[in-house]
Amino acid sequence: xxxxxxxxxxxxxxxxxxxxxxxxxxxxxxxxxxIAVVAYEAVGEMxxxxxxxxxxxISCGTYEYFRFGWRGWETIEDMIFFVVYGVGGTMITFTG
Numbered sequence: 001x002x003x004x005x006x007x008x009x010x011x012x013x014x015x016x017x018x019x020x021x022x023x024x025x026x027x028x029x030x031x032x033x034x035i036a037v038v039a040y041e042a043v044g045e046m047x048x049x050x051x052x053x054x055x056x057x058i059s060c061g062t063y064e065y066f067r068f069g070w071r072g073w074e075t076i077e078d079m080i081f082f083v084v085y086g087v088g089g090t091m092i093t094f095t096g
Contacts, residue, residue, distance in 0.1 A: 025085045025089070027082060028060075028081075028082045029090045053083070060082045060083055
């Protein structure tokens with residue numbers, strides 16, 4: 001988190017931030033693919049998009065909370081990149 005009172009604004013690691021959020025977005029894309037393939041192989045049809053979205057949202061929230069704890073806006077931002085951009089961006093491109 002940036003502390004404006006200590007002058008951290010000019011020492012931000014922009015490349016690290018972009019790398020982390022790109023990683024979360026691609027991880028969301030990969031998780032959608034894994035869930036869809038496993039469900040198709042197990043049941044024989046693609047799962048509903050709301051089931052995939054809910055599964056990814058719950059798993060991301062649980063992981064973030066138990067791994068890092070509640071960090072306020074940073075936790076919400078990480079979940080937005082993973083769930084909205086990674087998972088939601090992937091699921092909006094296909095119909096099942």
